[in-house]
Amino acid sequence: MLIIAQYGINKQMILFKIGKKNREEAISKAIETINGGGIVVARADTSYAILSRPDSTVARRALSKIKTARGNKQYALFVDDPSYITRNVRSSHREMVEKLLPGCVSVVIDKNVSAMRYIDNDTINTIVQGSGQLTATSANPSGKEPARNLGMLTEFFANTDALVLYEGVVPKQLSSTIIDVSGEDIEILRQGAVKIDVA
Numbered sequence: 001m002l003i004i005a006q007y008g009i010n011k012q013m014i015l016f017k018i019g020k021k022n023r024e025e026a027i028s029k030a031i032e033t034i035n036g037g038g039i040v041v042a043r044a045d046t047s048y049a050i051l052s053r054p055d056s057t058v059a060r061r062a063l064s065k066i067k068t069a070r071g072n073k074q075y076a077l078f079v080d081d082p083s084y085i086t087r088n089v090r091s092s093h094r095e096m097v098e099k100l101l102p103g104c105v106s107v108v109i110d111k112n113v114s115a116m117r118y119i120d121n122d123t124i125n126t127i128v129q130g131s132g133q134l135t136a137t138s139a140n141p142s143g144k145e146p147a148r149n150l151g152m153l154t155e156f157f158a159n160t161d162a163l164v165l166y167e168g169v170v171p172k173q174l175s176s177t178i179i180d181v182s183g184e185d186i187e188i189l190r191q192g193a194v195k196i197d198v199a
Helices: 023-035 057-066 082-086 091-100 122-131 150-157
Strands: 002-004 013-017 040-043 048-052 076-078 105-108 134-138 163-166 177-180 187-190
Touching: 013 023, 013 150, 023 040, 023 048, 023 122, 023 163, 040 122, 048 057, 048 122, 057 134, 076 122, 082 091, 091 105, 122 134, 150 163
Parallel strands: 013 163, 040 163, 105 177
Antiparallel strands: 002 013, 040 048, 048 134, 076 134, 177 187
């Protein structure tokens, strides 16, 4: 575990470079941090992601300082079981959604609820199991590219209280595709890493 801080700034980023020996400790610390209202940065599928409890006022404040141009847009939610998404999808769309999961897809099942994501990532899924559904957003300040390597993570989070779990470089790629399956017709809200044709 490394602690990185910029001179003259009290906040400290805690960095775990995850390996076989410290994996359990790192994930345990991440769950503790999130359940205490903190934010964790971990490797996802398209980039690193910021994880936090959606019901934490402290975490929301921390996120708003990083995502200054976010406005009132909702963050996605990571879940640890694809059936949580598929069982809430109308039957006419269920087969398609089942085929897309796990994957680089965010699914809107209700326009009043955040899009949901289930990805093939043991670290994130274990954290979700220990914390419940988690707010998920790309790990970058507004206006910057999502963090994909250690240099970017250090640049973006050195002066924050984030706990960063580093698991190698994420190749540059498009963001997740966002689909809305809340109505009779499937809508593509953002074409991303997964190309979907609903015509």
